[in-house]
Amino acid sequence: MIILxxxxxxxxxxxxxxxxxxxxDILQCNLSSDKEYLVTASDTLMEVTSIxxxxxxxxxxxxxxxxxxxxxxxxxxxxxxxASGSVQDFSNNKTVKYTVTSQSGEWKRxxxxxxxxxxxxxxxxxxxxxxxxxxxxxxxxxxxVDGVDVMSWWNSGNPGFCLASSAGxxxxxxxxxxxxxxxxxxxxxxxxxxxxxxxxxxxxxxxxLFVGTFNVQQALKAPLAATRFGTPFVEEPDSIVGYYKxxxxxxxxxGSYNAIGGTDDFNIYAILYENTDENGTAxxxxxxxxxxxxxxxxxxxxxxxxxxxxxxxxxxxxxxKAMNDKKVNKERxxxxxxxxxxxxxSSLKGDDFTGAVGSELYLxxxxxxxxxxxx
Amino acid sequence: xxxxxxxxAILMASWxxxxxxxxxxxxxxxxxxxxxxxxxxxxxxxxxxxxxPYFEVRAGFGIGGTxxxxxxxxxxxxxxxxxxxxxxxxxxxxxxxxxHWEMLMGLRFERKAMxxxxxxxxxxxxxxxxxxxxxxxxxxxxxxxxxxxxMLTMPLEATYNITSKGCIRAGLYFSYxxxxxxxxxxxxxxxxxxxxxxxxxxxxxEPQTFEFNDDMRRFQWGWTVGGEWRLYKxxxxxxxxxxGLNNVFVKDFxxxxxxxxxxxxxxxxxxxxx
Numbered sequence: 001m002i003i004l005x006x007x008x009x010x011x012x013x014x015x016x017x018x019x020x021x022x023x024x025d026i027l028q029c030n031l032s033s034d035k036e037y038l039v040t041a042s043d044t045l046m047e048v049t050s051i052x053x054x055x056x057x058x059x060x061x062x063x064x065x066x067x068x069x070x071x072x073x074x075x076x077x078x079x080x081x082x083a084s085g086s087v088q089d090f091s092n093n094k095t096v097k098y099t100v101t102s103q104s105g106e107w108k109r110x111x112x113x114x115x116x117x118x119x120x121x122x123x124x125x126x127x128x129x130x131x132x133x134x135x136x137x138x139x140x141x142x143x144x145v146d147g148v149d150v151m152s153w154w155n156s157g158n159p160g161f162c163l164a165s166s167a168g169x170x171x172x173x174x175x176x177x178x179x180x181x182x183x184x185x186x187x188x189x190x191x192x193x194x195x196x197x198x199x200x201x202x203x204x205x206x207x208x209l210f211v212g213t214f215n216v217q218q219a220l221k222a223p224l225a226a227t228r229f230g231t232p233f234v235e236e237p238d239s240i241v242g243y244y245k246x247x248x249x250x251x252x253x254x255g256s257y258n259a260i261g262g263t264d265d266f267n268i269y270a271i272l273y274e275n276t277d278e279n280g281t282a283x284x285x286x287x288x289x290x291x292x293x294x295x296x297x298x299x300x301x302x303x304x305x306x307x308x309x310x311x312x313x314x315x316x317x318x319x320x321k322a323m324n325d326k327k328v329n330k331e332r333x334x335x336x337x338x339x340x341x342x343x344x345x346s347s348l349k350g351d352d353f354t355g356a357v358g359s360e361l362y363l364x365x366x367x368x369x370x371x372x373x374x375x
Numbered sequence: 376x377x378x379x380x381x382x383x384a385i386l387m388a389s390w391x392x393x394x395x396x397x398x399x400x401x402x403x404x405x406x407x408x409x410x411x412x413x414x415x416x417x418x419x420x421x422x423x424x425x426x427x428p429y430f431e432v433r434a435g436f437g438i439g440g441t442x443x444x445x446x447x448x449x450x451x452x453x454x455x456x457x458x459x460x461x462x463x464x465x466x467x468x469x470x471x472x473x474x475h476w477e478m479l480m481g482l483r484f485e486r487k488a489m490x491x492x493x494x495x496x497x498x499x500x501x502x503x504x505x506x507x508x509x510x511x512x513x514x515x516x517x518x519x520x521x522x523x524x525x526m527l528t529m530p531l532e533a534t535y536n537i538t539s540k541g542c543i544r545a546g547l548y549f550s551y552x553x554x555x556x557x558x559x560x561x562x563x564x565x566x567x568x569x570x571x572x573x574x575x576x577x578x579x580x581e582p583q584t585f586e587f588n589d590d591m592r593r594f595q596w597g598w599t600v601g602g603e604w605r606l607y608k609x610x611x612x613x614x615x616x617x618x619g620l621n622n623v624f625v626k627d628f629x630x631x632x633x634x635x636x637x638x639x640x641x642x643x644x645x646x647x648x649x
Contacts, residue, residue, distance in 0.1 A: 016448040022497045022513070022571035050567075050575035102571065109572050135569070159574060163510050216574045217565075220583075 020104035023075040026111055029055055030071040037063035039118050039232050039336045040275065042282030048111075051159045051216050053134055055113045056152040058232070060336075065115050066091040077103025090115035093148050119145050121153055121211060121231055121340060123368040125242075127186040130176035137162050138172045141186060141209065153211050153231055160219035160226070161205045165194055173207035173346070181243040181313045185364035188346040190249055190264065190355045203257035204357055206350030210343040224287030224351060229271065230339030235370035236328045237340065240270055240300055241317040242366035246309055246346075249356030263309075264356035265348040269301035270320070270368070272328070275339040285341070287351060296323040297338065313364070342368070427649060428470050433613060435643020437461035440489045441522035441557075441623055443633045452494040459488035459523060463641050469534065477534035479544060487617075487639045488523035490559075497571060501630045502561060502583040511630065513571050516564010516578070522557050522623065524591070524637065526550040530599055540605045548599045548617055555591030557623070560584045590628040595619055595637065609648060615641045 029046040031038060037059040038044060048055060057070070072084040080100050082088065088096045095114045102108070122143055129149070130139045138158040142151045156174035161167075169175060173191045176184050188207025197203055202223060212229040219226050248264035274295040275283050283295050291299065300320035308314065332338065344363055347355025438458045443450070463485035470478045500514035532546030560582035568574045601615035622634035 014446045015450065015452065016446060018451065019448040019497060023567065024572055025575075050573075107571050135573075163568060163574065163576060217577050220576055221579060221581075 020102070021075055021077045022102050022104045022107050024078050024100040024102040024107045024109045025050060025075045026055070026072045026080070026098070026100060026109075027075065028073040029057070029113075030073060031057060033069055033071070034059060034063065040282070041280065042284070047215075049213070049215050049217060051133070053109070053111055054151040055111055056150060057113070057115045058118045059115060061117050063115075063117065064091075065089075065117070068115050070113060072098070072100075074100055075102065079103075088113075114148075116148060116150070118232070118234075118336070119148065119150060120234055123235070123370060125366040126183055127176055127180065127364060128184050130184075132169060133159070133162075135162075136169075138169050139175050141174070141176055152213075154209060155212055155214045155227075156207075156209050157205055157214060157219075157223075157227070159214055159216040160223065161191065161193065161197075163216070163219065165191075167191075173205045174209050180362075181364035183364075185362055186344075188266075188344060188361040188363070190347045190350070190357055190359040192357045198257050201255060202353050203253065203255065204347065204350070204353050204355050206345050206347035206355055206359075207361060208343065208345045208350065209363075211341045227287040228284045229287075229290050229341030229343060230273065230275065230285060231341070232275065232336040233272065233338055233340030234333055234336065235368075236333070237270065237272060237298060237300070237320050237368050238371050239317060239319040239369045240268070240302075240342070240366065241315065241369060243313045243315055243364050244268075245311055245313055245360070245362040246307070247311055247360045248309055249358030249360075252354070252356045255353045260354075264346075264359040265304075265307055266359070266361045267302070267343070267345040267348045267350075268316070268318075268363075269299065270340070270342040271296055271300075272298040272320070272338050272340050274326075274332070275337060284339070290341070290343070294324055297326040297328060299323050313362075340368075342366075428468060429647055429649050431467040431469065431611075431645045431647045433463070433465045433467065433643055433645040435463050435613065435615070435641040437463060437485070437487065437639045437641040439487065439617075439637065439639030440491055441487065441524070441619075441635050441637045442491070443635050444638065447633045449495050449498040450493050451496050454492035454494060454517065455490075456492070457490045459486075459490060459521070461486050461488055461639065461641075463528075463643070465528075465530075467530075467645075469647075475536050477536065477542075479530065479532040479534050479546070481530045483528040483530060484526075485528055485641075486523070486525045487637050488521070490519060490521040492517070492519045494518075499630055499632045500561060500566065500585065501587075502566065502578075502585050510566060510568060510576070512566045512568040512573055512576075514561055514564060514566050516561060518559060518561050519582075520557070520559040522635070522637070523554075524552050524556070524623070525554040526552045526595070528617075532599060532601070542603050544599075544601045544603070544615075546599055548597055550595040552591060552593050552595060555593075555623070556586070556588045557591055558584070558586035558588065587624065587628065587630065590624050590630075592621065592623055592625050595621055595623065597621070597636070603645065606644075609646050611645045611647065613641075613643055613645050617641070 026048045039058040066089045069087045095112050098111045100109045130141045141154040158172050158174050177187045190206045193205040215226040252260050252262045254260050285293050298320040302318045346359045346361040465481050465483035467481035496515050498514045501509050501511040503509045528550040530548040532544040534542050534544045536542045562582035565577045597619040599617045603611050603613040605611045617639050619636035
């Protein structure tokens with residue numbers, strides 16, 4: 001007994017010195033020095049998720065991009081080179097590479113920071129551009145505008161699927177493929193999310209693509225809230241047109257992955273909403289409130305009667321409707337006061353993890369038709 | 376389970392019979408001489424230093440842990456510890472050589488099991504679900520680990536009789552693990568997928584589980600020390616400490632990056648007979 005208690009005491013007292021931190025993240029970007037120029041007010045303290053390697057900052061015209069000094073909040077003990085708060089030249093679409101080194105010195109992460117004078121989300125999407133993520137596992141779809149690659153607009157649930165899958169990039173829910181209506185197109189496939197997803201109550205991963213951010217940190221905890229829609233937009237959308245193909249998967253399953261009757265269906269919708277509340281606090285809609293929020297101004301959703309199963313490229317078109325008795329205010333719009341988001345999903349009820357594994361939605365040549373501005 | 380216990384009981388009984396057969400040829404005259412000498416010189420009671428080989432059956436309960444030793448720096452705080460119904464039953468054969476020294480060999484059926492809770496930082500982990508889906512990476516947060524092993528152990532020890540009533544022992548043991556389990560759960564923390572720069576996945580109150588049962592080693596060995604005190608007639612009280620010297624996991628298992636050793640103490644009652 002004495003020996004045992006000696007062992008016990010030794011175990012307790014043998015707690016060694018805390019190891020140096022091995023993480024090397026930028027947790028937040030402090031842009032208070034850019035405050036007056038920021039397009040999105042909430043960017044003053046911009047959250048940087050663990051899967052982000054590109055930080056894109058949109059500023060209003062008139063900001064001197066040759067002298068910006070972003071500051072970074074890092075993992076405890078980590079260091080950054082060039083230094084946080086140092087003045088850098090971001091003019092002419094120059095990007096600056098920052099390297100974060102962990103406290104332990106053992107791990108490094110590289111971030112590319114870009115400042116752009118506000119670039120509006122394009123109104124035409126041909127889905128011609130993609131690159132592999134940092135670990136070469138899945139496609140990231142991006143847009144190129146006047147020679148600038150903007151990585152921050154399109155997002156998908158791929159980073160979440162990545163957690164539980166060993167599939168190659170083509171086996172992911174969201175991929176860019178060559179066989180488009182014109183050039184490349186995007187292919188969304190409802191996938192089985194692996195036994196891990198199943199255990200977490202998320203048996204399927206619908207292929208999705210949306211304008212917004214995906215916070216992988218919350219992917220297991222709150223997948224819907226992890227999906228945040230929209231980016232500032234300065235035109236009033238009127239309708240959406242494009243081309244699609246849809247082939248539903250053979251067997252519908254419910255949230256517990258039990259077979260149920262019915263045929264899978266897809267979803268395409270777009271929203272315009274006020275991105276600040278009455279107090280000026282930032283508003284960002286996510287998967288839980290994107291269709292019901294009181295801040296919604298316009299909502300366009302492809303009607304059920306138009307959603308057909310077809311293996312031929314088929315044109316679609318649907319209008320926007322006013323929500324919450326609101327109208328687009330031109331003055332507010334000029335101050336970047338509205339966010340626009342568009343969402344595609346290969347399973348209509350994917351939010352409830354109901355759908356058919358194998359459902360495929362192909363999309364190409366999408367246009368946001370906007371009302372002519374009296375410029 | 377019942378069948379396994381029956382098999383082990385038969386094994387232990389046959390071990391006693393076999394050992395009895397071997398020891399029957401033990402030169403008893405020499406022992407008698409020794410006995411006389413000892414009795415004359417030290418006045419040690421004849422009842423303790425026996426002139427002949429003898430057997431003992433023992434039953435005990437244990438307390439201890441399967442732990443990394445020393446604790447790795449990733450382990451920040453021990454939050455709790457609970458032994459899980461550890462028992463041992465054994466048969467021993469003792470061969471006296473002279474007035475002080477004896478040799479002991481035995482066969483033991485035992486369980487070494489425990490649950491330990493800890494707060495860890497940057498700890499290699501692989502969380503899984505029932506179907507075997509896994510996410511591997513570095514875990515920071517709460518972890519509860521249970522190691523539960525049922526084994527057949529053969530102790531091989533030298534005994535030194537200090538007095539007629541008490542002795543101390545030291546030696547080695549060799550175990551065959553008939554059932555090894557290592558499992559647990561993590562919660563209130565986050566996993567960095569792959570390495571500390573990978574995607575950060577937060578896990579809150581809802582725990583995620585892991586188990587490494589298939590990665591447990593079958594053969595274990597270690598050193599053992601102990602002591603025994605005669606209580607009444609053939610009954611005695613004993614204490615043993617088994618200290619494992621090889622990792623409970625197989626060589627190519629990398630998820631837990633440090634070696635873990637079973638360190639268990641047992642107390643119990645023995646009964647000696649010829």
